[in-house]
Amino acid sequence: LSLFSTLPPIPADEPFSVNGAYLSDTHPQKVNLGIGVYRTSTGNPWPLNVVEEAESRIYDARNKDRHEYLSIQGDREFLNLASDLVFGFDSTTSPQIRDRVTSVQTVSGTGANRLGAELLSRHIRPKTVWIPNPTWANHHTIWDLAGVPEKSYPYYDAQKKKFNYIGTMESLSKAQKNDVVILHACAHNPTGADPTPTQWESIARLCAERGLIPFFDLAYQGFASGDAAQDAWAIRHFFGLELEFCVAQSFSKNFGLYGQRVGALHVVSFPSLDKNTAAGGVGGDILANLCHLVRGEYSMAPRGGAEIVRTVLGDAELRGRWYEDLGVMSTRIQDMRRALYGELVRLGTPGSWEHVLDQVCSALILRDIVS
Numbered sequence: 001l002s003l004f005s006t007l008p009p010i011p012a013d014e015p016f017s018v019n020g021a022y023l024s025d026t027h028p029q030k031v032n033l034g035i036g037v038y039r040t041s042t043g044n045p046w047p048l049n050v051v052e053e054a055e056s057r058i059y060d061a062r063n064k065d066r067h068e069y070l071s072i073q074g075d076r077e078f079l080n081l082a083s084d085l086v087f088g089f090d091s092t093t094s095p096q097i098r099d100r101v102t103s104v105q106t107v108s109g110t111g112a113n114r115l116g117a118e119l120l121s122r123h124i125r126p127k128t129v130w131i132p133n134p135t136w137a138n139h140h141t142i143w144d145l146a147g148v149p150e151k152s153y154p155y156y157d158a159q160k161k162k163f164n165y166i167g168t169m170e171s172l173s174k175a176q177k178n179d180v181v182i183l184h185a186c187a188h189n190p191t192g193a194d195p196t197p198t199q200w201e202s203i204a205r206l207c208a209e210r211g212l213i214p215f216f217d218l219a220y221q222g223f224a225s226g227d228a229a230q231d232a233w234a235i236r237h238f239f240g241l242e243l244e245f246c247v248a249q250s251f252s253k254n255f256g257l258y259g260q261r262v263g264a265l266h267v268v269s270f271p272s273l274d275k276n277t278a279a280g281g282v283g284g285d286i287l288a289n290l291c292h293l294v295r296g297e298y299s300m301a302p303r304g305g306a307e308i309v310r311t312v313l314g315d316a317e318l319r320g321r322w323y324e325d326l327g328v329m330s331t332r333i334q335d336m337r338r339a340l341y342g343e344l345v346r347l348g349t350p351g352s353w354e355h356v357l358d359q360v361c362s363a364l365i366l367r368d369i370v371s
């Protein structure tokens with residue numbers, strides 16, 4: 001008998017298995033409700049115009065270093081631009097404020113979630129991670145693998161098809177000091193229902209009062225509303241309150257760089273402990289611990305996709321063109337929702353469908369219609 005015959009059976013990952021079923025289906029009108037990726041009106045992937053421009057500039061430059069190792073932390077210029085995008089920092093931001101954020105390049109948003117979970121579980125030892133119900137299924141896997149027991153909070157009011165503010169506040173008021181709270185920064189996956197700014201303010205107050213550790217998953221910045229600042233509003237609010245928290249940032253959707261695995265983990269401390277922006281990148285203990293975890297897993301994140309993002313965000317003209325591309329994607333998504341809503345109403349489909357217009361980027365509406 002093989003040594004491995006005792007391995008436990010593992011259920012198939014839902015989005016990836018739906019995707020496999022989609023690919024092998026020959027029906028001419030098949031619709032893919034699996035992995036959340038942007039598609040054009042002909043059903044094809046869309047490499048962003050600005051990404052193609054950055055790729056050709058990178059190729060033309062033929063920098064001799066282009067296949068060298070990065071540092072364990074990752075590409076520092078990319079990380080500075082990535083944290084500017086999340087926290088709204090600019091040339092007027094003081095080093096004291098910037099130093100509250102310690103950033104490490106990760107294997108996209110998934111890797112950032114995992115690295116943050118690993119850091120917290122080993123060193124802060126939360127008793128519980130509070131995960132919204134429902135959520136992106138990988139949150140369960142990631143925190144299970146990190147060995148932190150989970151509890152869920154009732155995120156979604158399925159009747160009203162809205163964020164369940166009262167249920168969330170009731171549950172989280174039972175959380176204990178240093179418990180982790182998973183929050184989707186915008187475009188909650190899979191419901192598309194987000195808290196209002198006033199509700200975010202109360203969640204932030206509750207986290208501060210109870211000493212909870214917010215953990216923002218930021219997978220759709222700019223992709224949700226078309227406005228990168230608006231989609232980071234909650235994070236910037238928590239930062240302004242001087243809370244300590246994590247942000248798992250993904251560039252998969254907003255740059256269309258899904259398979260390139262571009263992301264960052266930002267750990268926000270208060271008061272600031274780190275000097276990770278100092279010359280030479282000599283960091284404090286947060287950075288050293290993150291790098292230690294990265295080194296033992298995969299040494300450093302891949303460099304190709306991060307180079308594209310750095311090229312775009314580091315150039316005013318290309319950044320402007322990125323905003324235009326974000327506008328193309330978010331407008332098309334909103335137009336599709338309006339068209340779907342119009343058709344449901346035109347056909348006299350039983351039920352009310354206003355949430356199709358209200359919710360942001362959600363897959364749940366399609367599942368509602370199919371089921």
Ligand code: PMP
Binds near residue numbers: 258
């Ligand atoms: N978090 C959420 C909520 C997501 O929806 C996704 C992508 N579906 C991710 C994280 C991570 O994606 P990636 O690893 O491609 O950045």
